[in-house]
Amino acid sequence: MSVLEVEQLYRNFSSGKKAFYPLNFQVKKREIIGILGTSGCGKSTLLRVLAGLDVEYNGVIKVDGQAHRGTHEKIGFVFQEPRLMPWLRVEENVAFGLEGKYKLTKANEFLKLVGLESYSKHYPSELSGGMAQRVAIARALVTSPEILLLDEPFSALDAFTKMNLQDLLLDVWEKCNSTMIIVTHDIDEALYLCNRLFILRGHPGELVEELKIEGKRPRQRGDLNLASLKSKIIKELHL
Secondary structure, three states: EEEEEEEEEEEOOOOOEEEEEEEEEEOOOOOOEEEOOOOOOHHHHHHHHHHOOOEEEEOEEEEEEEEEOOOOOOEEOOOOOOOOOOOOHHHHHHHOOOOOHHHHHHHHHHHOOOOOHHHOOOOOHHOOOHHHHHHHOOOOOOOOEEEEEOOOOOOOHHHHHHHHHHHHHHHHHHHOOOOEEEEEHHHHHHHHHEEEEEEEEEOOOOEEEEEEEEOOOOOOOOOOOHHHHHHHHHHOOOO
């Protein structure tokens, strides 16, 4: 069964410009979907629409078979930047929005999941960029969303930190049974993480290819099959 369905979805701005052409796709439970494309093809706009942060769209979005518009309790979001509140400690940032006397206990459970339980009393200014993004992932997961949307979550990080967090994300996916949709312009990242790729191209964006990636995870980053798929994607994007 599909956890997310998109039917004839498109977004036109008040200026008359289109973000992307009408899209139709379905996402199954526990899939990791990559939305891949060059800058300006509507990737981030699409993710904001799916998250309910942008409701000025046409078409239908269904979660577990039910049409909805706006934010949804089953959908979590991770931005490009951590967006932590500097006056709150790490555990308070993760617990922000939760209720009840055990909210800090729950926050610390998810900090442990991302390997930061020993930093719960720190402030965001005391964290590295990679650590701050781990906190952001914990904050998105603490409400146990069925679907986690990630908008280029590792784009601002160095290559080694990025690879470490990609592996962390796969660990989180394995433990939390979440469905994930990741916007990225990093082909290697998409091939390493995802079950399927939706490749957008042009201005406005058009879905030009849906690519299924076979093979169990964790994958070998230097795998020849992935290298072959990368060449195919580069051609599709006209790079």
